[in-house]
Amino acid sequence: MVDYCPICGKPVYFAERKRSLGRDYHPLCLKCQKCSRQLTAGQHAEHDEKPYCSHCYLMRFGARRRCTLSLSLSVAHTHTHTHTQS
Numbered sequence: 001m002v003d004y005c006p007i008c009g010k011p012v013y014f015a016e017r018k019r020s021l022g023r024d025y026h027p028l029c030l031k032c033q034k035c036s037r038q039l040t041a042g043q044h045a046e047h048d049e050k051p052y053c054s055h056c057y058l059m060r061f062g063a064r065r066r067c068t069l070s071l072s073l074s075v076a077h078t079h080t081h082t083h084t085q086s
């Protein structure tokens with residue numbers, strides 16, 4: 001079975017794949033989509049199915065209200081749930 005790299009769209013063969021957060025990447029494709037820093041499998045942030053280093057992730061997405069990561073999964077999220085303000 002061949003999986004496809006979510007970054008370049010080409011097949012990722014078993015011998016070369018880097019598995020991280022449930023997806024298979026080419027070793028060279030597993031890098032931050034902003035600063036191109038190489039990422040360690042399982043130790044990076046992810047947004048919109050693309051990998052980011054934690055630094056860029058915080059810079060780009062972390063300044064918002066501290067919702068949990070799962071919120072970013074639904075773009076059409078209507079924010080009807082209540083947040084606990086402290």
Ligand SMILES: [Zn+2]
Binds near residue numbers: 006007008010026029
């Ligand atoms: Zn790739």
Ligand SMILES: [Zn+2]
Binds near residue numbers: 032036053057
């Ligand atoms: Zn980065």
